[in-house]
Amino acid sequence: MEPILTVDNxxxxxxxxxxxxxxxxxxxxxxxxxxxxxxxxxxxxxxxITARSILRLVDKPGRIVDGSIQYYPANxxxxxxxxxxxxxxxxxxxxxxxxxxxIFQEPMTSFSAHYSVGNQIMEAIRIHDxxxxxxxxxxxxxxxxRKTGVPMAEQRLDMYSFxxxxxxxxxxxxxxxxxxxxxxxxxxxPTTALDVTTQAQILALLKDLxxxxxxxxxxxxxxxxxxxxxxxxxxxxxxxxxxxRGPVDQIFxxxxxxxxxxxxxSIPSIDGEPRTKLPTIRGSIPHPYSRPQGCPFHPRCxxxxxxxxxxxxxxxxxxxxxxxVACFLHHREEIRQN
Amino acid sequence: MTSNPNSVHSNNSxxxxxxxxxxxxxxxxxxxxxxxxxxxxxxxxVRAVDDVNFFIQxxxxxxxxxxxxxxxxTTARCxxxxxxxxxxxxxFRTDDGRAVNLAAIPRKQLRPWRQHMQMIFQDPYASLNxxxxxxxxxxxxxxxxxxRDRQARNDRVAELLRLVGLRPEYMQRYxxxxxxxxxQRIGVARALALNPSLVVADEAVSALDVSxxxxxxxxxxxxxxxxxxxxxFVAHDLSVVKHISDRIAxxxxxxxxxxxxxxxxxxxxxxxxxxxxxxxxPIPNPRVHSQRILLEGDVADPSKPPPGxxxxxxxxxxxxxxxIEPPPLVEVESGHYAACHRATExxxxxxxxRETGQN
Numbered sequence: 001m002e003p004i005l006t007v008d009n010x011x012x013x014x015x016x017x018x019x020x021x022x023x024x025x026x027x028x029x030x031x032x033x034x035x036x037x038x039x040x041x042x043x044x045x046x047x048x049i050t051a052r053s054i055l056r057l058v059d060k061p062g063r064i065v066d067g068s069i070q071y072y073p074a075n076x077x078x079x080x081x082x083x084x085x086x087x088x089x090x091x092x093x094x095x096x097x098x099x100x101x102x103i104f105q106e107p108m109t110s111f112s113a114h115y116s117v118g119n120q121i122m123e124a125i126r127i128h129d130x131x132x133x134x135x136x137x138x139x140x141x142x143x144x145x146r147k148t149g150v151p152m153a154e155q156r157l158d159m160y161s162f163x164x165x166x167x168x169x170x171x172x173x174x175x176x177x178x179x180x181x182x183x184x185x186x187x188x189x190p191t192t193a194l195d196v197t198t199q200a201q202i203l204a205l206l207k208d209l210x211x212x213x214x215x216x217x218x219x220x221x222x223x224x225x226x227x228x229x230x231x232x233x234x235x236x237x238x239x240x241x242x243x244x245r246g247p248v249d250q251i252f253x254x255x256x257x258x259x260x261x262x263x264x265x266s267i268p269s270i271d272g273e274p275r276t277k278l279p280t281i282r283g284s285i286p287h288p289y290s291r292p293q294g295c296p297f298h299p300r301c302x303x304x305x306x307x308x309x310x311x312x313x314x315x316x317x318x319x320x321x322x323x324x325v326a327c328f329l330h331h332r333e334e335i336r337q338n
Numbered sequence: 339m340t341s342n343p344n345s346v347h348s349n350n351s352x353x354x355x356x357x358x359x360x361x362x363x364x365x366x367x368x369x370x371x372x373x374x375x376x377x378x379x380x381x382x383x384v385r386a387v388d389d390v391n392f393f394i395q396x397x398x399x400x401x402x403x404x405x406x407x408x409x410x411x412t413t414a415r416c417x418x419x420x421x422x423x424x425x426x427x428x429x430f431r432t433d434d435g436r437a438v439n440l441a442a443i444p445r446k447q448l449r450p451w452r453q454h455m456q457m458i459f460q461d462p463y464a465s466l467n468x469x470x471x472x473x474x475x476x477x478x479x480x481x482x483x484x485x486r487d488r489q490a491r492n493d494r495v496a497e498l499l500r501l502v503g504l505r506p507e508y509m510q511r512y513x514x515x516x517x518x519x520x521x522q523r524i525g526v527a528r529a530l531a532l533n534p535s536l537v538v539a540d541e542a543v544s545a546l547d548v549s550x551x552x553x554x555x556x557x558x559x560x561x562x563x564x565x566x567x568x569x570x571f572v573a574h575d576l577s578v579v580k581h582i583s584d585r586i587a588x589x590x591x592x593x594x595x596x597x598x599x600x601x602x603x604x605x606x607x608x609x610x611x612x613x614x615x616x617x618x619x620p621i622p623n624p625r626v627h628s629q630r631i632l633l634e635g636d637v638a639d640p641s642k643p644p645p646g647x648x649x650x651x652x653x654x655x656x657x658x659x660x661x662i663e664p665p666p667l668v669e670v671e672s673g674h675y676a677a678c679h680r681a682t683e684x685x686x687x688x689x690x691x692r693e694t695g696q697n
Contacts, residue, residue, distance in 0.1 A: 197405065224622040263549060268552070285517065285550075
């Protein structure tokens with residue numbers, strides 16, 4: 001299968017007066033049509049900035065400083081290098097929303113309170129399909145709300161975002177993102193603000209929609225449970241870098257990177273024994289201004305190799321079985337030069 | 339509605355001191371008025387907490403779980419008297435074995451009781467004053483309760499910081515210098531400053547990253563063993579709750595619908611809402627595909643709850659009786675309470691002992 005999006009060694013830095021924050025510092029992955037890529041990591045690992053970089057929505061003082069984002073358009077046309085397009089140019093605006101859509105974490109704050117939700121969905125439809133009449137756009141909006149499981153879609157269209165419950169708001173957000181049947185849907189923590197029973201509804205909905213539209217999903221979350229359920233491929237991020245990547249089953253059952261292994265061990269599982277101590281990862285995530293030298297995980301790693309891990313950064317190397325890992329335990333010979 | 343508020347603790351309300359619960363909540367209600375119009379007339383009530391009964395034994399961890407708006411935080415706040423409950427009793431056992439009804443004590447006379455019950459907050463970023471040093475933050479409850487000598491206070495603060503795994507040298511620093519996990523440790527240290535017997539943790543680990551969350555959960559369990567603390571743990575994350583609690587109370591629209599020892603709630607739930615809640619938790623294992631029970635519709639509005647059982651419009655087992663008669667919380671099996679008319683006849687699916695494929 002051909003990828004629909006390839007991100008290679010992406011680096012997005014924020015230049016602030018206090019210093020440079022390397023929010024994304026070497027992220028590489030591919031996205032395939034009809035599949036879900038899970039981007040997982042703890043706060044500050046750069047997963048959201050990666051998503052915003054793809055859509056070229058990184059605000060100043062942030063800037064993509066290196067790497068490439070190749071997007072392969074629908075009709076088999078030439079690959080577009082998104083990092084080279086002007087972020088407010090016509091091509092990028094065309095891609096945003098129509099080809100690649102984004103759902104945010106906060107359904108509470110992502111809508112305008114001054115327009116009805118229908119108004120906002122119709123706006124999204126008509127921006128990309130200018131010939132469409134008001135009535136046709138409305139009909140399409142009602143249809144979208146029905147597809148996303150909003151009861152009484154016709155009436156809900158004229159409501160304002162604050163009149164809807166959290167679950168409904170997230171459904172409306174998904175409807176809006178699907179307005180132009182995008183080929184890639186980026187879902188940034190789509191269920192984090194929701195209750196578990198609502199989360200279950202939204203995840204089931206996303207799966208259904210993926211099946212019927214065949215779109216690719218980039219699912220960003222910190223919840224390993226959600227990843228296990230939704231993703232085909234997983235990229236684990238730590239301090240701006242993808243440290244491990246592979247099929248979901250391998251990531252969960254044969255993780256290679258010490259961080260992935262430690263992360264999986266420290267999740268309290270609903271299958272676990274009550275009142276037992278959890279294995280932890282010692283220390284905490286370093287402050288963005290004081291990133292450790294060498295492998296970003298080495299100060300917290302129990303398996304670090306003295307003189308190697310604290311000196312050199314391991315590259316993300318593909319293993320024989322297709323899994324890729326950035327750790328010297330697995331490819332000691334390759335010590336990166338730059 | 340439970341006609342008899344004692345039904346929950348019929349076996350345990352013996353007045354012998356060793357068996358006595360540290361905290362007992364009877365018929366707790368918190369109704370917030372809805373005011374409308376120019377005259378601010380009361381047009382209805384939000385029944386945030388509606389007849390809640392439970393008890394906590396000394397040294398035990400009871401978890402209150404439920405989804406947003408179910409009244410778990412309001413219950414906790416009523417117990418601490420951050421809110422004045424509309425009705426009900428909050429009986430707190432003192433050192434000499436007497437039970438004091440905190441809900442009936444006037445606000446001004448509460449201070450001697452407050453030091454026995456402390457709270458750990460959810461957001462370690464918002465709950466610490468950025469302009470105070472650790473010594474001031476952790477030492478404040480000591481100062482308020484009469485420890486005037488700065489040296490003595492700092493000694494106690496150093497001891498507390500060591501207790502929660504922070505270096506006493508950090509005492510003169512400000513909260514911004516600490517990570518989320520460290521800040522939560524500071525919050526724990528402050529809560530423990532006055533040697534409380536009951537600690538209420540309201541979503542104490544929800545804002546933390548998983549790797550740090552595990553550290554704080556372990557710390558809380560260690561401190562409980564060392565200091566003999568009693569916890570009321572308010573949370574929405576069932577996997578977290580499972581790791582820390584002895585018993586679990588599941589709340590739905592202001593009522594406890596199920597209360598049982600942790601293992602039983604997870605293995606043999608007796609209320610359909612608990613079953614749905616358990617099935618909705620995503621399992622961090624791609625080889626397990628849980629058979630999810632998708633609940634239809636939204637949570638009932640606590641100002642206009644449906645008649646009968648509040649859960650019946652979303653319940654797949656609902657029968658005619660559920661639409662008419664509200665089910666009381668009754669003891670279905672020893673120590674296992676459920677508020678469901680069909681609790682004894684239904685066999686509901688839990689999550690323990692499920693084939694996980696994990697080694």
